[in-house]
Amino acid sequence: MSLAATGRWRTRFARNSATRTRPSPTQDRRLAFNALLERRGQPADREAVQAMIDLYRGHPPTISLYADGDAALTRLKTRFKLGIITDGAAVMQESKVAALDLRTRVDAVVLTDEFGPGLGKPHPRAFEWIAERLAVELSSCVYVADNATKDFVAPNALGWMTIRIVRSDGVYRDTAAPDGGAPQNVLHSLDEIDAVLT
Numbered sequence: 001m002s003l004a005a006t007g008r009w010r011t012r013f014a015r016n017s018a019t020r021t022r023p024s025p026t027q028d029r030r031l032a033f034n035a036l037l038e039r040r041g042q043p044a045d046r047e048a049v050q051a052m053i054d055l056y057r058g059h060p061p062t063i064s065l066y067a068d069g070d071a072a073l074t075r076l077k078t079r080f081k082l083g084i085i086t087d088g089a090a091v092m093q094e095s096k097v098a099a100l101d102l103r104t105r106v107d108a109v110v111l112t113d114e115f116g117p118g119l120g121k122p123h124p125r126a127f128e129w130i131a132e133r134l135a136v137e138l139s140s141c142v143y144v145a146d147n148a149t150k151d152f153v154a155p156n157a158l159g160w161m162t163i164r165i166v167r168s169d170g171v172y173r174d175t176a177a178p179d180g181g182a183p184q185n186v187l188h189s190l191d192e193i194d195a196v197l198t
Helices: 027-038 046-058 066-076 090-099 125-134 153-157 191-197
Strands: 002-006 012-018 063-065 083-085 110-113 141-145 161-165 185-187
Touching: 002 027, 027 046, 046 090, 063 066, 066 083, 066 191, 083 125, 090 110, 110 125, 125 141, 125 153, 141 191, 161 191, 185 191
Parallel strands: 002 083, 002 141, 083 110, 141 161, 161 185
Antiparallel strands: 012 063
């Protein structure tokens, strides 16, 4: 059996140690820097906004694993092959993976952005790739995530077991699943996962 976790780091396994505020899942984050510049009375010209985006995406983040995520990775690594599938700009996601030292804790990491446009979740490519990389059958994989809007469509279609983590402070705790995208299991902590996997 294989366990693949996904990374919206602040909502799944990690939290930002500098701030606990989280954007609404419906907020257009693409315009966050435009809005910041406007609030400060500065022109939101394309060059300034792009410089801010590049700095944000490239900075080394100060993040840590949630305690239950850290414990689950340690505990499950002795029983399963582990992988991570994460969406978002590859440079930013790689910075998070490095900051959390995840490449030493799991067997494979997929940055969906590296597959190219249109191949992020819910596209099945990353799920197929990680199963191949881990040398496991699709039907023996388990996917743990939190965003019901897009996280479970592909693994459900591929025959994976799906588990949604709904944290009280999770950005996606109130999101609804599309047709075919409902998780098979819902947990509130990764401390509960062993009972589902036995």
